[in-house]
Amino acid sequence: MERNEIIRLATDFTNISPHNFVPEAKALLPEMSGMRIFEPPILAFGDAADDCFESLKEPFAVGEHFMIPEQWLNNAKTVISFFLPFTEQIRKGNKKDMSWPSAEWLHGRIEGQEFVVKLTIYLLNNLVEAGFDSVAPILDPRFSVKKYIEGSTLRFASCWSERHVAYVCGLGTFGLSNGLITKKGICGRFGSIITAIPLPTDKRKYTGINDYCSMCGVCAHNCPVGAITLEQGKNDRICSEFIDGITKKCSPYYGCGKCQVGVPCEVSVPK
Ligand code: B12
Ligand code: SF4
Numbered sequence: 001m002e003r004n005e006i007i008r009l010a011t012d013f014t015n016i017s018p019h020n021f022v023p024e025a026k027a028l029l030p031e032m033s034g035m036r037i038f039e040p041p042i043l044a045f046g047d048a049a050d051d052c053f054e055s056l057k058e059p060f061a062v063g064e065h066f067m068i069p070e071q072w073l074n075n076a077k078t079v080i081s082f083f084l085p086f087t088e089q090i091r092k093g094n095k096k097d098m099s100w101p102s103a104e105w106l107h108g109r110i111e112g113q114e115f116v117v118k119l120t121i122y123l124l125n126n127l128v129e130a131g132f133d134s135v136a137p138i139l140d141p142r143f144s145v146k147k148y149i150e151g152s153t154l155r156f157a158s159c160w161s162e163r164h165v166a167y168v169c170g171l172g173t174f175g176l177s178n179g180l181i182t183k184k185g186i187c188g189r190f191g192s193i194i195t196a197i198p199l200p201t202d203k204r205k206y207t208g209i210n211d212y213c214s215m216c217g218v219c220a221h222n223c224p225v226g227a228i229t230l231e232q233g234k235n236d237r238i239c240s241e242f243i244d245g246i247t248k249k250c251s252p253y254y255g256c257g258k259c260q261v262g263v264p265c266e267v268s269v270p271k
């Protein structure tokens, strides 16, 4: 299987799968019925043996619980990372009231993540049927997210951080808001697969972890609870407590994402 075939499979699935549309039975508002969630994804292919994966075990990066590709799959050769940009309807919806997540955004968070899982399973099945061992960490029982206190800071870190993986594969760099900015912007969701298929890999077109961020501070201005500052970056405690409050009111839906809309990095790398 070639790179182009994998890109074509991901693009076609995103274009035609009914899972990429909000079903009538789940629509939070009548006009949300049939709403498309994602535009076609961009993909990057990373070398599973890239030393940069090992560097994510450093305490200041992700931490020693981060599992490198070889720990997930001992014959790992390639890491496929993808970014699914949200449609204009979802992005626009979340700009109407900058203090509360819109119904469109809530669908993007919940049915959007369900679609990320469907696309991951679809690609995984195609790779396995073509004869290549493959693992999707988010579907693996070993996947976990650690929540811990470091000094006075609340930190979260998963053993497979999709943004860090996307960074290593060449999809983009971190913003002041801590979101990952790709050439299709920051507003969307990530997924990935580790596979034994050897494929030509992408070169990172950056050297620093914040290269694509202009440090304009608009995300800080947008944040309804002041979780982002130019001086200190993003505070996960403030952000997660706000999202916990939304969960209490909207469960099973939740989300926020005001730092990802109405920003110069929304759909592209800011100039
Ligand atoms: C836990 C979690 C949260 C927590 C904590 C966030 C966090 N610290 O990562 C909370 C609840 C706060 C949260 C909030 C949100 N989340 Co969240 N979350 C996750 C989750 C499950 C794990 C994140 C993780 O492992 N982080 C690891 C820690 C270490 O990350 P970090 O501290 O930010 O990393 C810094 C250091 O590593 C530092 N660094 C220091 N040295 C070095 C060296 C190197 C080499 C590198 C690379 C970095 C580095 O740079 C990084 C940036 O400052 C991921 C899904 C996943 N499996 O990855 C989604 C994920 C990060 N969330 C996502 C989203 C969209 C959101 C929300 C918008 C909620 C919503 N959907 O409405 C908000 C946005 C918050 C924000 N401004 O980023 C997306 C990100 C999309 C994007 N464009 O970046 C993800 C990837 C989900 C997905 N599948 O797409 N989230
Ligand atoms: S809004 Fe500006 S400061 Fe914030 S992440 Fe985007 S480019 Fe960086």
Ligand code: SF4
Pocket: 177, 222, 223, 224, 225, 226, 227, 228, 234, 238, 239, 240, 242, 243, 256, 257, 258, 259, 260
């Ligand atoms: S998700 Fe919301 S609360 Fe969290 S940093 Fe972004 S704007 Fe602030």
